[in-house]
Amino acid sequence: MLLVYTHKITPRVTYTFKHICKRILGIEVVFTSKVEDFIAHDSLKMSYAKQPLSNELFVRSNDLLFDSGLSDVEINVQTWGQTKGFFATSERSDLPFDIFAASFYLLSRYEEYLPHVKDDYGRFLASESLAYHHKFLNQPVVDIWAYKLKDVLQERFPDYNFPQRKYTVQPVIDVPMAYYYKNKGFLRTIGGTLNDLRRLKLKQLYERYTVLMGFKRDPYDTFKWIVRKQKSSKVKFIVLFLIGDYSTYDKNISTTKKDFITLIKSVADYCSVGIKASYFSLSDLTVLKKEKLKMEAITHVDLNAVRHSFSKLNLPLSYRNLVELEINQDFTMGYIDTLGFRAGTCTPFQFYDLDYEVQTPLQINPYHCLDFALLKYHSLLDKTEHLQKVIKAVKAVNGTFTPVFHNYSFSDLERWKGFRTLFNLILESEE
Structure with missing residues (x-):
């Protein structure tokens, strides 16, 4: 079990940590805002706040998971090894990016609530997405980030037996x-026939009736x-x-x-x-x-x-x-x-x-x-x-x-x- 210390336990915090820790890494996660409970915990633990408590595993938090509603979020995407990251942290943070805030931004589809260009059917286009513009659409970055967290946890807690999930x-x-052609009803079949004739699609007309008469699938x-x-x-x-x-x-x-x-x-x-x-x-x-x-x-x-x-x-x-x-x-x-x-x-x-x-x-x-x-x-x-x-x-x-x-x-x-x-x-x- 992973204990997470944070100064404020919000629905966004619990939602994001559970996706990364439980669904991807298979680790149960619980939260506390009490320093004494955090210190007493003798297994996996990390703090998610603006400052570390002491020398524990620490990820500096962005404000996104403590906000509510929509706001104008400033995003600066940077290279992180073989992938990308955003919401940069600080030198004291064990991860260079707040993967939790970044994951929430992607999972909640935050960008799809913001003004964007739609196609003729009113759909959100790939070309409108942050992932497309910064060339990480071809990577499951949330899962990649989760494994980067796992690497840090394994380094700090080498005796912990992490579960393995399967593809x-x-x-x-x-x-x-x-x-x-089949089961379209009389009017639709006649309409299709007339359309074939009008467009001189004789091969399609032949196929239509060989199917309807049961000679062909x-x-x-x-x-x-x-x-x-x-x-x-x-x-x-x-x-x-x-x-x-x-x-x-x-x-x-x-x-x-x-x-x-x-x-x-x-x-x-x-x-x-x-x-x-x-x-x-x-x-x-x-x-x-x-x-x-x-x-x-x-x-x-x-x-x-x-x-x-x-x-x-x-x-x-x-x-x-x-x-x-x-x-x-x-x-x-x-x-x-x-x-x-x-x-x-x-x-x-x-x-x-x-x-x-x-x-x-x-x-x-x-x-x-x-x-x-x-x-x-x-x-x-x-x-x-x-x-x-x-x-x-x-x-x-x-x-x-x-x-x-x-x-x-x-x-x-x-x-x-x-x-x-x-x-x-x-x-x-x-x-």
Whole structure:
């Protein structure tokens, strides 16, 4: 157990120390503001304040973890060995940067509450982030910093037996459209047919009707392959189905179709199943609640996992709505067009509500690779190389690698050629 002395125990202090010490390093952590209790403690201990008490392990604190609300935070990013750091400390500090304040800044997504440029869908862009501007987006810096703390602790307490965590993989399969041609209903099928004719897409028209007449498998129907992979894999896949109403943004099959219900149930027999929340549920709690209840009626299991449509987050509203509905796992935290670490970590963490200054029960599972981000690399060799770099970065800190693939990225379509190989590479990385 690590005892931390600090002059003021705030929700921000306990939240950040627990992520670094307990979730990453596996060390229980408790806090005290009483000097006598700190002196009496005969195991791991450190002080986190402006001045050390004597010659104990000491990290000089930045003011961020003792503030509340948002303020104009001055950040000066500097090189620290093979990584970067910010919130510099002092000569007397055992670490050159306040890794706790810096971690809180990244984990709370502090910068996403500040004014920034959004894309056409209202999403926070990688290019707006501190990590992108200072070239540490490709590193799980929070985890790297935690291991730097561990090194200092081991030096001071050589007899302490530190636990070791293992690298794990947490694959997410997103299903915004289960079938490309099948089960679309009469009007959508006629509309698709007329569109094929108008654009002279005769090959697609031929494929459409060979699928509809049962002579060929639907190109998006890769679920037998997914289930087969799940059966032979040690890791549990998380499959998220879009079951919201048809709209401009969401075009999946209706849950009135028996085939779609059967599909969800058959996948749920082997994989963990959740929802891809529809675009309109982002700003409407009643729509999200309707989708939650609909999925629970299909699977007869409490809904636990959600990923938002278009990887869009409206902070803090999107996460507050999940907390309100007692949905405890989110898989939206990442960038659609860039590989890397949006929250600076490859360890699942709790959502901290900056407005209410409280840690919530919602666990955020940041993803580090979306299949669409790999499309910008033209050859399979380039895709493999960039994917392996991310895996290597996660393995270096024994973290959790979370990739997001779509059901259609396992299809035979030219655009997605080689993606089954990439997915296999991810599964094999844990062996």
